[in-house]
Amino acid sequence: xxxxxxxxxxKELGHPTRLTLFRCLVKAGHAGLPVGxxxxxxxxxxxxxxxxxxxxxxxxxxxxxxxGRVLHCIPQFDCLDGLVAFLQEECCSDEKC
Amino acid sequence: xxxxxxxxxxKELGHPTRLTLFRCLVKAGHAGLPVGxxxxxxxxxxxxxxxxxxxxxxxxxxxxxxxGRVLHCIPQFDCLDGLVAFLQEECCSDEKC
DNA sequence: CTATTATTTCGATTATTACCGAAATAATAG
DNA sequence: CTATTATTTCGGTAATAATCGAAATAATAG
Numbered sequence: 001x002x003x004x005x006x007x008x009x010x011k012e013l014g015h016p017t018r019l020t021l022f023r024c025l026v027k028a029g030h031a032g033l034p035v036g037x038x039x040x041x042x043x044x045x046x047x048x049x050x051x052x053x054x055x056x057x058x059x060x061x062x063x064x065x066x067x068g069r070v071l072h073c074i075p076q077f078d079c080l081d082g083l084v085a086f087l088q089e090e091c092c093s094d095e096k097c
Numbered sequence: 098x099x100x101x102x103x104x105x106x107x108k109e110l111g112h113p114t115r116l117t118l119f120r121c122l123v124k125a126g127h128a129g130l131p132v133g134x135x136x137x138x139x140x141x142x143x144x145x146x147x148x149x150x151x152x153x154x155x156x157x158x159x160x161x162x163x164x165g166r167v168l169h170c171i172p173q174f175d176c177l178d179g180l181v182a183f184l185q186e187e188c189c190s191d192e193k194c
Numbered sequence: 195c196t197a198t199t200a201t202t203t204c205g206a207t208t209a210t211t212a213c214c215g216a217a218a219t220a221a222t223a224g
Numbered sequence: 225c226t227a228t229t230a231t232t233t234c235g236g237t238a239a240t241a242a243t244c245g246a247a248a249t250a251a252t253a254g
Contacts, residue, residue: 131200132200132201132202133199133200133201136200136201143200143201143202144201144202144203144204146201147201147202147203148202150202151202165200166198166199166200166201167199167200167201168200168201168202
């Protein structure tokens, strides 16, 4: 994972509401959750929620998939895994800066 | 690791300059690097560098230790490890949100 | 003490982000 | 078609962050 891509993902996760949101999605598994359910759980205005979801999507951490009237938000595990791998490589590598 | 602490660390790592900076420190190992050397490597004004270092320190990702005229910046591996563990637990746990 | 090197704080400007109500769009049911 | 539910975009304000030159502080050498 490129450092700028990693920085972007870290930045978007680096907000309490978005991190909580993403955690909900991850714990929900590969099916994710509808926006409406996220809103009920997090109790924030829908416009604010939508804004945060856009941020997560812009980093590739979440994708949306419509089924009828409901939009499902699906966590992108590959992205998360890539990010973890990036941090771990930083931690363990002995390459020079 | 508490979710707010994790969000804070993610946020501070979520900036290209700071992520680069932190990576330099991590790759330098437990002795870290002096501020001056970071400045030479990154080629940014010292005030800007100082600002970013403060951010990383505010998240507990870096600590400083003075030796004579030189301030060493030391990466806090525990904090990084904690962060990685947090992300991994998110990824693998099947607790409910 | 003074000079030198290392690093931070100050101060001000610009840019970005967060927030949320209200209006708009999307999809479907009836 | 109209009504209903779901979700986003718009518009604006307030808060936070990024930037960097210049001045200030810290430590030591001579």
